[in-house]
Amino acid sequence: xxEHGEPVTTVIxxxxxxxxxxxxxxxxxxLDAPPGDSAQLGRSHGGRMLGALMPxxxxxxxxxxAVWAIAGRRDGGVGLVVAAAALxxxxxxxxxxxxxxxxxxxxxxxxxxRPEDWKEQMNRWxxxxxxxxxxxxxxxxSLVTALA
Numbered sequence: 001x002x003e004h005g006e007p008v009t010t011v012i013x014x015x016x017x018x019x020x021x022x023x024x025x026x027x028x029x030x031l032d033a034p035p036g037d038s039a040q041l042g043r044s045h046g047g048r049m050l051g052a053l054m055p056x057x058x059x060x061x062x063x064x065x066a067v068w069a070i071a072g073r074r075d076g077g078v079g080l081v082v083a084a085a086a087l088x089x090x091x092x093x094x095x096x097x098x099x100x101x102x103x104x105x106x107x108x109x110x111x112x113x114r115p116e117d118w119k120e121q122m123n124r125w126x127x128x129x130x131x132x133x134x135x136x137x138x139x140x141x142s143l144v145t146a147l148a
Contacts, residue, residue, distance in 0.1 A: 009064040010143045016061050017140045024133050047107035062088040080146035087139035091132050098128040
């Protein structure tokens with residue numbers, strides 16, 4: 001990888017972390033704050049909007065990290081890059097197995113067709129998302145450490 005590829009990869013993964021952190025600790029809290037069940041409408045819209053971009057953000061971050069790991073296999077710190085790539089792969093697997101199925105259901109809900117347990121499903125999504133954010137932060141920290 002070129003001397004500029006590593007910082008670019010780190011920034012790309014950092015942006016991914018920033019978006020997902022914001023969803024977990026800012027956006028969903030804003031959506032959940034008003035009285036009533038308006039949060040469901042906002043979450044459905046967010047699921048459609050952010051869900052459409054998710055494959056590019058996650059696969060792109062993983063691909064850039066994998067290229068860095070392969071290109072820098074003889075460099076010190078490559079273990080940290082491999083660890084970051086493994087964590088990013090874990091985040092993709094978690095997304096596909098745990099979060100995407102809930103999101104795919106949730107983005108189609110409206111007040112007239114949502115299931116009675118929609119809040120429980122959103123709470124489960126939130127819990128899985130918190131774990132995914134922690135995994136992403138660990139991947140980002142590994143890349144930053146490798147870059148330094």
